[in-house]
Amino acid sequence: MSVPEPRWKRRADALLGVPASVVLLAMMGLTVVDVVARYRFSRPVRGAFEVTELMLVVLIFAGLPLVSFSDEHAVMDFVDRLLGPRGQGRLQRCVHVVNAAFMFLLTWLMWRKADRIWAYGDATDVLRILYGPFVYFMAITLAFAGVIHLYKVVERR
Amino acid sequence: PAPAQTTTLTMSSWVSPQHHITAVVLQGWANEAEKATNGRVKFSMLPKHPSAPPGTFDAVRDGLVDLSFVTASYTPARHILPLMPELPGSGDTALANSIAYSRIHWKHFHKLGEYKGVKLLGVFTHGPGQMFTKKPVRSIADVQGLKIRTGGGVAEQVAKALGASAFVKPAPESYELLSSGVADGVFFPLESIISFKLETVLEQATLFPGGMYSSAFGFFMNEDKWNKLPRQDQEALEKISGEHIARLAGNSWDEADRKGMEALKKSGVKIVNANSEFVAEVKKRSTPIIEDWIQKANAKGLDGAKILAEFRDELKKAAAVK
Amino acid sequence: MIEGLVGLAVMMLLCCLRIPISFSMALVGMVGYAYMRDWNWTVAFATVQTKLYETGRNYTLSVVPLFILMGNFVTRAGMSQELFRAAYAFIGHLRGGLAMATIWASAGFGGICGSSIATAATFAKVAYPSMKKFGYSDRLAAGVVAGGGTLGIMIPPSTIMVIYGIFTETNIGKLFAAGIVPGIVGAILLCGAVQYMTWRDPASGPRGERSTWGERFRALKDVWAVAVLFLFVMGGIYGGLFTATEGAAMGAFGAMVFALWRRALTWTTLYAALLESARTTAMLFMILIGALIFAEFVNITTMPADLKAFVTRFNVGPTMVVAAICAIYVVLGTAMEELSMILLTIPVFFPVVVHLGFDPIWFGIIIVCVVEIGLISPPVGMNMFVLRTLIPELSTATIFSGVLPFMWADVLRLALLVAFPILSLWLPSFMK
Ligand code: NA
Ligand code: NA
Numbered sequence: 001m002s003v004p005e006p007r008w009k010r011r012a013d014a015l016l017g018v019p020a021s022v023v024l025l026a027m028m029g030l031t032v033v034d035v036v037a038r039y040r041f042s043r044p045v046r047g048a049f050e051v052t053e054l055m056l057v058v059l060i061f062a063g064l065p066l067v068s069f070s071d072e073h074a075v076m077d078f079v080d081r082l083l084g085p086r087g088q089g090r091l092q093r094c095v096h097v098v099n100a101a102f103m104f105l106l107t108w109l110m111w112r113k114a115d116r117i118w119a120y121g122d123a124t125d126v127l128r129i130l131y132g133p134f135v136y137f138m139a140i141t142l143a144f145a146g147v148i149h150l151y152k153v154v155e156r157r
Numbered sequence: 158p159a160p161a162q163t164t165t166l167t168m169s170s171w172v173s174p175q176h177h178i179t180a181v182v183l184q185g186w187a188n189e190a191e192k193a194t195n196g197r198v199k200f201s202m203l204p205k206h207p208s209a210p211p212g213t214f215d216a217v218r219d220g221l222v223d224l225s226f227v228t229a230s231y232t233p234a235r236h237i238l239p240l241m242p243e244l245p246g247s248g249d250t251a252l253a254n255s256i257a258y259s260r261i262h263w264k265h266f267h268k269l270g271e272y273k274g275v276k277l278l279g280v281f282t283h284g285p286g287q288m289f290t291k292k293p294v295r296s297i298a299d300v301q302g303l304k305i306r307t308g309g310g311v312a313e314q315v316a317k318a319l320g321a322s323a324f325v326k327p328a329p330e331s332y333e334l335l336s337s338g339v340a341d342g343v344f345f346p347l348e349s350i351i352s353f354k355l356e357t358v359l360e361q362a363t364l365f366p367g368g369m370y371s372s373a374f375g376f377f378m379n380e381d382k383w384n385k386l387p388r389q390d391q392e393a394l395e396k397i398s399g400e401h402i403a404r405l406a407g408n409s410w411d412e413a414d415r416k417g418m419e420a421l422k423k424s425g426v427k428i429v430n431a432n433s434e435f436v437a438e439v440k441k442r443s444t445p446i447i448e449d450w451i452q453k454a455n456a457k458g459l460d461g462a463k464i465l466a467e468f469r470d471e472l473k474k475a476a477a478v479k
Numbered sequence: 480m481i482e483g484l485v486g487l488a489v490m491m492l493l494c495c496l497r498i499p500i501s502f503s504m505a506l507v508g509m510v511g512y513a514y515m516r517d518w519n520w521t522v523a524f525a526t527v528q529t530k531l532y533e534t535g536r537n538y539t540l541s542v543v544p545l546f547i548l549m550g551n552f553v554t555r556a557g558m559s560q561e562l563f564r565a566a567y568a569f570i571g572h573l574r575g576g577l578a579m580a581t582i583w584a585s586a587g588f589g590g591i592c593g594s595s596i597a598t599a600a601t602f603a604k605v606a607y608p609s610m611k612k613f614g615y616s617d618r619l620a621a622g623v624v625a626g627g628g629t630l631g632i633m634i635p636p637s638t639i640m641v642i643y644g645i646f647t648e649t650n651i652g653k654l655f656a657a658g659i660v661p662g663i664v665g666a667i668l669l670c671g672a673v674q675y676m677t678w679r680d681p682a683s684g685p686r687g688e689r690s691t692w693g694e695r696f697r698a699l700k701d702v703w704a705v706a707v708l709f710l711f712v713m714g715g716i717y718g719g720l721f722t723a724t725e726g727a728a729m730g731a732f733g734a735m736v737f738a739l740w741r742r743a744l745t746w747t748t749l750y751a752a753l754l755e756s757a758r759t760t761a762m763l764f765m766i767l768i769g770a771l772i773f774a775e776f777v778n779i780t781t782m783p784a785d786l787k788a789f790v791t792r793f794n795v796g797p798t799m800v801v802a803a804i805c806a807i808y809v810v811l812g813t814a815m816e817e818l819s820m821i822l823l824t825i826p827v828f829f830p831v832v833v834h835l836g837f838d839p840i841w842f843g844i845i846i847v848c849v850v851e852i853g854l855i856s857p858p859v860g861m862n863m864f865v866l867r868t869l870i871p872e873l874s875t876a877t878i879f880s881g882v883l884p885f886m887w888a889d890v891l892r893l894a895l896l897v898a899f900p901i902l903s904l905w906l907p908s909f910m911k
Contacts, residue, residue: 021753024544024760028735031545031728034324035721038339042302044324049538057535059544063761066754072762073499074864077875080497095497102502106531113528116215121234125309126325128233135532167779174830204783205826207526207775209533219525220516221775327538329648330722337652338719353648 013069016141020062027055047127054124057134065144068099071152096152103146110139163196164390166223166382169203171210176352178226181409186376186402193393198386200224217379218274226376230310237453238266239373241468242282243311244450245443246367248472251346251410254371255281257471259403265464269457272375276383278394279376279402283346284414285368286312289359290342291335293427297438306331306340311446312370316344318442331355344369347417348410356424365431365439376402483782486511487814490773491858500859501762504769504816511776526775534768538724539645542593542638544760545727550597551752552734553588553708555743559605561701562587567609568690568698575677575684577613578623579670581606585627586666587702589634590709591734593641593727595854596763599628599862603869616683618881619676621873625862626669626885629851634662636712636730639847641723643821647829649839651723652716653907657840658847660902661892665851668892672884708733762868763861770819783827790831797835798897804828805849805893812853817861820853821846844903848896852889855882 030048038044045051067073080088118132168187170179179202187200206225208216213227214235229239241258248254262280294300297319305321307313308328316323321342326334328349334340335358343355346368350356383391421428431439447465454461486507493503505527513523534540553559566580566587573579581602588598602624610620632639635655644651677684690698712730715721721729738744744752777783790803811820825846832842854862857879866878896902 017754020757021750024548024753024757028545028728028731031725032732035725035729038304039720042304042322044322049325052541053536053538056541059757060535060761060764063757064765066758067762072758072868073501074762074766074868075497075499076494076858078495091497098498099502102506109524109528110531113532122232123234125233126313203778205778205823208529212529212533216529220522221526329645333651333722339722
């Protein structure tokens with residue numbers, strides 16, 4: 001763990017890590033501004049409610065590939081004791097194949113959902129922000145997570 | 158006679174099982190439908206709604222559930238025309254508003270396909286949405302800067318046009334918003350005041366003729382399931398659809414509003430009819446919202462102004478006949 | 480009923496093959512749904528799409544990442560360490576003292592953070608290393624961090640209470656007040672579990688050093704920052720400045736201000752805190768989405784109706800019905816993710832309970848208590864997973880055996896809360 005990670009890994013991490021962090025900070029800031037503006041000046045931030053929801057979506061789905069990348073998905077490890085180190089390695093690769101396949105299935109499903117949402121022009125109620133791009137974003141980060149799981153299949157350990 | 162083939166359709170509601178829409182409207186219609194088809198079509202209520210409320214249209218379209226209902230303004234990009242009966246100054250009762258809207262919908266709106274993808278059975282609205290506050294409100298001046306919670310859509314636009322500081326939060330948070338003082342008031346139909354137990358935290362109900370807003374609902378069925386029904390069952394269901402549903406739901410909303418009014422009176426909330434000056438001011442300020450709808454209806458290829466006038470005529474007729 | 484149980488079994492099997500719990504639940508939920516609808520994959524896929532699309536778009540759930548962020552800020556500002564030190568100064572010299580200090584520090588931390596996962600994660604970093612240094616067994620150290628962490632949702636503010644309050648339209652302010660006494664009772668019972676473990680095996684929890692009264696008061700004085708933050712969040716909610724949902728963001732902001740003021744935040748550590756919170760959030764929501772897909776499958780099996788029938792068969796007395804509901808929750812909670820369990824069962828049980836004349840506030844506390852049990856009841860429990868993620872050298876088996884005494888302590892408290900509603904309803908009775 002203490003070995004410094006290669007530069008490309010850090011860069012890849014920052015690609016979604018920075019946006020996710022900014023969104024989380026903005027989520028907090030938006031509520032604070034909304035509360036203060038409503039209480040002090042009777043001027044709540046218009047659409048704060050729906051923007052918070054959209055930020056939560058971005059946060060979760062930007063975070064997904066990061067979780068896959070750092071192997072932080074919650075797992076049960078009973079089987080580890082039964083297998084030797086080599087067996088563990090093989091099992092992990094198999095599991096990552098399943099994970100990748102599932103992520104690509106979800107990518108396909110979300111992309112189709114995005115097409116429909118986009119075709120309807122579905123938008124938030126107050127600010128009329130289009131949902132479509134957010135659903136495409138979800139599909140893309142799911143694909144990204146799939147690619148990461150594929151990488152873990154072939155990664156040298 | 159040979160035993161007829163029976164179909165069981167799933168139904169679900171995003172409001173609680175005790176809410177009159179679930180218990181009276183949905184369940185009531187299901188009972189009628191079972192009788193009308195001599196028991197060939199049966200219904201089962203899912204214990205949990207399969208989507209978030211705004212996702213109901215897609216849930217029925219995709220077959221997650223066979224029948225449900227939803228507020229049109231949850232999908233504002235898809236359902237623009239149903240905003241008509243939601244505009245300020247519509248029907249004085251849910252029944253009149255629902256009947257008038259239903260007539261206009263089936264005559265003018267339905268062919269434009271805003272409910273394409275599902276089998277629409279009926280449309281209806283709730284009763285007039287009114288203003289409830291924790292402070293006395295006598296004129297438009299008292300509304301300025303008042304922190305008003307609405308559910309969005311026309312209600313939010315009206316509250317904003319009146320000069321209130323309007324914000325959108327989930328309806329079930331209303332009690333907390335009011336009791337803690339985050340909100341000074343809410344826009345709701347009378348019914349919701351009891352269903353969200355708000356009567357203890359409110360001081361005044363200000364009533365406007367026709368209300369500040371309403372909500373338009375559609376009640377619909379999965380199209381594949383509909384197409385698979387035998388012809389005679391489709392016909393039997395058609396007979397209890399359309400305006401029949403508007404009447405069923407409209408009556409039920411009015412009954413719920415009556416109970417809401419009683420509860421308000423019992424808990425000592427002051428009920429004030431807005432004076433003519435106040436009403437005129439609200440009317441003036443909400444004109445742009447109505448103009449906006451006319452524009453949007455025109456963009457869909459309708460004559461918005463003419464249809465709105467026709468709707469108002471129907472309202473008068475519906476109110477006169479009962 | 481049988482389909483639901485088979486589904487649970489298959490899901491457990493996939494989990495044991497090391498497929499992430501979130502994906503296992505989603506996969507089984509999807510396939511199970513298709514099976515229930517006569518292999519109609521279109522509908523099964525639509526269900527998956529709906530849950531993926533909707534789960535994040537939920538305003539109420541925005542409290543989850545913000546409470547996690549708040550926990551991170553509070554720890555970086557050194558406040559959790561101060562809580563732990565203060566508790567240690569008073570009881571560290573007792574047998575299992577560090578473990579009991581962890582419990583009371585978790586309880587104090589629960590007063591500023593609404594999330595059990597964040598509480599467990601915090602003390603995995605703050606208390607676990609100290610306990611290891613003093614020679615505590617892995618089992619006790621892991622068990623007490625996971626167990627103490629559950630106090631995060633009983634002592635207000637609380638994510639689960641916000642969600643329960645909004646779903647059942649119950650007054651959140653009163654729910655918060657109702658949680659205080661059961662939270663303290665819980666902390667006492669958890670300390671009992673520590674005593675039991677160290678009585679069985681004194682070497683697992685050796686005594687620490689005794690502090691002088693001077694040291695104790697100095698340590699206690701350091702806790703003022705936590706008290707200020709608690710008063711800020713609770714005062715803001717009860718004073719009408721912000722809602723309980725907004726309280727999470729306000730609390731996180733307050734914690735950030737403290738961290739900045741104590742010069743504990745640089746750009747690097749700010750980024751680290753945000754990134755870590757984002758990752759934890761994504762991990763949790765993936766489990767939630769998977770669990771909700773699974774719950775949709777359960778929803779169309781006969782399980783909900785069977786459970787309701789089972790419960791209402793106990794028409795000998797309302798208390799028996801509640802006891803049956805609690806038993807179901809404890810059993811379901813072992814294998815289901817807690818939030819989705821609540822979302823699935825509240826529509827089934829809440830009307831029954833209210834119809835029998837029970838107080839919704841009291842039932843809310845019961846729900847929080849069963850969720851706490853679920854969080855630390857093997858095999859599926861979020862607090863245990865968080866620990867497993869944060870302390871990689873701990874094996875799942877060690878964690879599972881370590882939490883059991885604490886789980887039983889919580890079961891005992893559940894019985895107390897059911898038997899004595901006054902424990903929950905006394906404090907809110909002072910509220911208008
Ligand atoms: Na808490
Ligand atoms: Na569990």
